[in-house]
Amino acid sequence: MITNAILNPVNLNPYKTKWRSQVKLLHSWQQKTSFGGETFQMVLTDEHGEKILIEKLYY
Numbered sequence: 572m573i574t575n576a577i578l579n580p581v582n583l584n585p586y587k588t589k590w591r592s593q594v595k596l597l598h599s600w601q602q603k604t605s606f607g608g609e610t611f612q613m614v615l616t617d618e619h620g621e622k623i624l625i626e627k628l629y630y
Contacts, residue, residue, distance in 0.1 A: 593618060604628070 583590070594615040602610050608630045615623040 594623065
């Protein structure tokens with residue numbers, strides 16, 4: 572059974588492999604780190620106004 576319910580980020584479960592979330596991208600940027608890597612960062616918001624910071628590190 573497939574459900575189209577939107578997931579509240581407060582209820583995220585890292586062991587669940589399939590979930591759907593609706594967010595808005597507020598800001599994104601790339602930044603070099605002091606040890607030679609690079610990060611990609613995003614600030615998202617959900618429909619309740621909760622802000623979510625996502626950061627991915629590349630070496």
